[in-house]
Amino acid sequence: MEYRREIDGLRALAVIPVMFFHAGFQAFSGGFVGVDVFFVISGYLITSIILAEKHAGTFSIVNFYERRARRILPALFFMMLVCLPFAWLWLLPEDMKSFSQSLVAVSGFASNILFFWTTNYFSTAAEFKPLLHTWSLAVEEQYYLLFPLFLILGWRWGKRWLITALAVIAVFSLVAAQWGSFKYPVFAFFLLPTRAWEILIGALAAFYLFANNKNDRTVLGIPIGELASVIGFLLIVYAVCMFDKKTPSPSLYILVPTVGVVLIILFTTSQTLIGKFLGSKLLVGVGLISYSAYLWHQPLFAFARHRNIYEPSKSLLITLLVASILFAYLSWKYIEMPFRGRQRIKRNQVFWSAALCSIFFISFGLLGSLNKGYPNSFNRVSNEVLTFSDIDMPRIDNGWCFYSVDSINSLPVGDQGLKCVLGDKNSPVKGLLFGDSYAAQYEPFWNIIGEKSAVSIKSITTNWCYPALTDQFIGLTSSRAYAQCLWDRRYLAEYLSNYDFVIFGGNWAEVNEQNKISDVYDMIAHAVNKTQLVIIMASPSQFDSDVGLLYKKSVFYKEKFDIKKIAQHRNIGAIEMNKQLEELSKKNPNILYIDQNSLFHVDGLPSDLSRANIPYSFDGKHISIYGSKQAAYSFLKTGRYSEYVEKISQLKPVAGK
Structure with a gap:
């Protein structure tokens, strides 16, 4: 040749x-x-x-x-x-x-x-x-x-x-x-x-x-x-x-x-x-x-x-x-x-x-x-720190509720993803947490808040399944998560009126980028007519890198962790959608918007780090189990929590649930 x-x-x-x-x-x-x-x-x-x-x-x-x-x-x-x-x-x-x-x-x-x-x-x-x-x-x-x-x-x-x-x-x-x-x-x-x-x-x-x-x-x-x-x-x-x-x-x-x-x-x-x-x-x-x-x-x-x-x-x-x-x-x-x-x-x-x-x-x-x-x-730091289990998502396989059929192949598609309950499980006041992984990240948060405010909260969360009654999806429709999402939404459509309040969380920026945010607005309007209170969770700060991994590396290398050095280009869309949803909540007394500043702060000052200098964020997009728990403790000290308690106290439990 x-x-x-x-x-x-x-x-x-x-x-x-x-x-x-x-x-x-x-x-x-x-x-x-x-x-x-x-x-x-x-x-x-x-x-x-x-x-x-x-x-x-x-x-x-x-x-x-x-x-x-x-x-x-x-x-x-x-x-x-x-x-x-x-x-x-x-x-x-x-x-x-x-x-x-x-x-x-x-x-x-x-x-x-x-x-x-x-x-x-x-x-x-x-x-x-x-x-x-x-x-x-x-x-x-x-x-x-x-x-x-x-x-x-x-x-x-x-x-x-x-x-x-x-x-x-x-x-x-x-x-x-x-x-x-x-x-x-x-x-x-x-x-x-x-x-x-x-x-x-x-x-x-x-x-x-x-x-x-x-x-x-x-x-x-x-x-x-x-x-x-x-x-x-x-x-x-x-x-x-x-x-x-x-x-x-x-x-x-x-x-x-x-x-x-x-x-x-x-x-x-x-x-x-x-x-x-x-x-x-x-x-x-x-x-x-x-x-x-x-x-x-x-x-x-x-x-x-x-x-x-x-x-x-x-x-x-x-x-x-x-x-x-x-x-x-x-x-x-x-x-x-x-x-x-x-x-x-x-x-x-x-x-x-x-x-x-x-x-x-x-x-x-x-x-x-x-x-x-x-x-x-890895003998330079303790194994306990390096395997810090709370720097993770609250999935069903680690004791929480996120029904992540996309990453856990052993999970069957079906009603097994509709059975997880948080908070005070025996309370007559019942709420529903619904959405994708951006709702699931708040499960530890709502478990603590639910216990403190004496309410029971069923959590139905699946990959990419933002709150909607349509068959639209921000993930791959060929995925198992899509099939599970259809199960979740059928339940939402049929049983929403059986709950006293509903909590929505989602990747609002991604939903908006895919021109599907109208589904969310329609869902909120529908929920206002079906339940006594609609709670909307803000998206947390978005980072361009895996924050949890970078934090672990800083511990391992014994270097100072500086979250300000991590780029946040993807945060622009999240900030815009948080503003829009907050404005929507102001137009209806039956909608409560829980903002970032009420969740992520130290002594009232907004922060992406807890008092212990540990990030709330897990992977740069979601907050971790640790971050979710810390957000709950921070939320308890805010006026928004008092507003939440007042609205919960006015609920009349739906009979025959």
Whole structure:
């Protein structure tokens, strides 16, 4: 197979945006498409090699797998080995457990499956996973485990049948990707069935070039190769700069960069403008070390984010980008290249080394997972603080009521989510707490207030199920949470009038952003006619980072926790909706709005921290069990609590409930 410098340059064009995207630079908001570019390049190169060897009569399935092992495993295992001491020193137990699980999954080329079950690639939590990026390696290796076997089988029926079959599979994969990106986005993002089309279009490009020369015709006097390669390059650049985390992937949108790659593969030569640019020494050099650069950048960023309580500075991230390139060069020169040479390292040495490394990482990972992240290794602070159970959501599996069917797969959808009661359970005065996780966060609050004010409160809360009587939803309608939400709302519609008062909580900002806030206003109006009192809970302060995690890290590293350093861009929408709901409450004496200042204060002064300097917030969005309890104790000292008690005292219990 003829060496093409521009393909190495194309690799550079893939890895650089990915690295800047993971570093958080907004100019590369679509940098994640670099992985899609890699998939197409990989499909083209591997298929070209197989076709050349098949044509020469030298293709061997054993040689193929050996070549993949030499290419992928040495640098991968070395990177994982270097990660171990930093993980041991810097990761909290829950993070160490997650890292341990990823060691097992990476060793079995199943990390994409693990992250499918446990991660949203675009979430803040994903930035803290040192081995998150290995999902793409897993997709490729799963593909190449099957692809050569499929080719061997397909060749028996002829090349035309084989190409047709590959094209049909690619189309089905693309259709599944488009459908899944909207219905099951995490599945579509991480798993092979919805990613195969990207590798396959590269493979089909290889089949085409193997049988045909590049087209040298012209359009309007411009050679087709020149025109097509420029278009391909611009498509990739457009995707890198204009796509963002909200772009469904790998949907039809991803045809933009992948078709761009195919155009460059098919039409670029060393003589075209784009070919000369991609074939420059700098880009070719980066392309040659692109695999190692891809391996190293994510662990460097992730561990930096773990070790720094707050988001690392841009200067540090730029330094880490440079370090990634340096480590990549050293890895390429001293690990990748020696292992590729068959003279120095024999086949059986490669396979035995791979087996031993896999056994080591699987063993270490299983121990870490089973031991819950080696909590005994954290002897710098007490285990009691690090496993502070009240920095959590009040779910049904930890003694509260939040029926989180989205995160607890063992929970059945149905009336089991309608039975949890808080407060004074024997009181004749009965209330109903209804809503999504933003209502559930107040369960410890209402348990305390309910006991103090002698009222019983049934809590019906489910993921994304904001107060409404419609079938609208702010989560995925394909989720189990949606099915549970329909149960919850049917109960609300049928039995609301059996309660003396109702409490509504919700992610008001998100509901408003999805243009569904009118459902909430209609629900409030309906509730005013069905019950004697409607209570609306304010959204707490919203942060851009996981506040609870940052607090734990500050305790672990014995550093001062400063919540003012945490960005609050997402708080803007919450503030606006809190104002609107407060204004609504002023128009009706049967509506009581409980504002932030009545919940989160120290000696009457608004605060995001308790008197003990512990944040109310759990994950930057919800308050924790601890925060909810502290909010109750603060609320008891306010005039709003006196107003609440007065309104409760005027209620006439509904007869025959």
